[in-house]
Amino acid sequence: MTKIVILTGAGISAESGLGTFRDVDGLWTRYDLNDVATPEGFARDPGLVMEFYNARRRNAAEAAPNPAHLALARLEAALPPGSVRIVTQNVDDLHERAGSRAVWHMHGELARARCASCGAGWPAPAEMRVADACPSCGVAATRPDIVWFGEMPYRMEEIWEALRAADLFVSIGTSGSVYPAAAFVQDAARAGAETLELNLEPSEIARDFDRGLHGPASEIVPVWVEEYLGARR
Numbered sequence: 001m002t003k004i005v006i007l008t009g010a011g012i013s014a015e016s017g018l019g020t021f022r023d024v025d026g027l028w029t030r031y032d033l034n035d036v037a038t039p040e041g042f043a044r045d046p047g048l049v050m051e052f053y054n055a056r057r058r059n060a061a062e063a064a065p066n067p068a069h070l071a072l073a074r075l076e077a078a079l080p081p082g083s084v085r086i087v088t089q090n091v092d093d094l095h096e097r098a099g100s101r102a103v104w105h106m107h108g109e110l111a112r113a114r115c116a117s118c119g120a121g122w123p124a125p126a127e128m129r130v131a132d133a134c135p136s137c138g139v140a141a142t143r144p145d146i147v148w149f150g151e152m153p154y155r156m157e158e159i160w161e162a163l164r165a166a167d168l169f170v171s172i173g174t175s176g177s178v179y180p181a182a183a184f185v186q187d188a189a190r191a192g193a194e195t196l197e198l199n200l201e202p203s204e205i206a207r208d209f210d211r212g213l214h215g216p217a218s219e220i221v222p223v224w225v226e227e228y229l230g231a232r233r
């Protein structure tokens, strides 16, 4: 069974109306990531961080999956179970809402909250507040279940195992500027996988890939999926 590992970044959700981070009007051009995406920023001003993620949660709830998300769900449904694994850096739920089932969120999820005291997780309320008490331990130590800079991404052992077993690694909509995700292409290539970049334009790590297709994800991802499935009919 061919195993495909697909890494996605903010670019796959851009045409759903969710901002990217490093493009011209990206989130990090409007917010200082040290204030809203680090444990130190949260300790300094938890209210600012809660409002930042409440606003992103509202935006994500109003967004819809675009043809790129839907094409990946079609790919998964057309292949034997277990053939496709999405590892997303994104914290929105557009892959799931498009119908993808095998999705790992290595940077966490807007839809979840976590207790900084006991580690319990639960579905995030629409408006998370600093004073919210943990439903498990009762301590008012609620935080967004988002992996911040300086914290270890989720599921890394499982991700590295999937990359070692991959026959094909596809990177979609990511600038390749944040590790460890930016090294996944090298991990997969070392294990013998073919590697493909699908991005609006060549990323910082485009030279690490065997092939590249460039253009808006909502156009090039369905084209690639149809090409891939057509070659196997």
Ligand code: APR
Pocket: 008, 009, 010, 011, 012, 014, 015, 020, 021, 022, 023, 026, 089, 090, 107, 172, 173, 174, 175, 176, 177, 178, 198, 199, 200, 201, 203, 215, 216, 217, 218
């Ligand atoms: N279609 C395809 N690619 C696109 C589109 C589009 N419509 N629009 C933008 N892109 C590409 C850009 O060319 C860029 O390479 O998506 C990429 C977005 O890069 P970033 O803004 O850096 O987002 P990402 O790579 O997901 O960031 C990685 O950084 O801040 C952290 O945790 C955050 O998960 C995020 C991580």
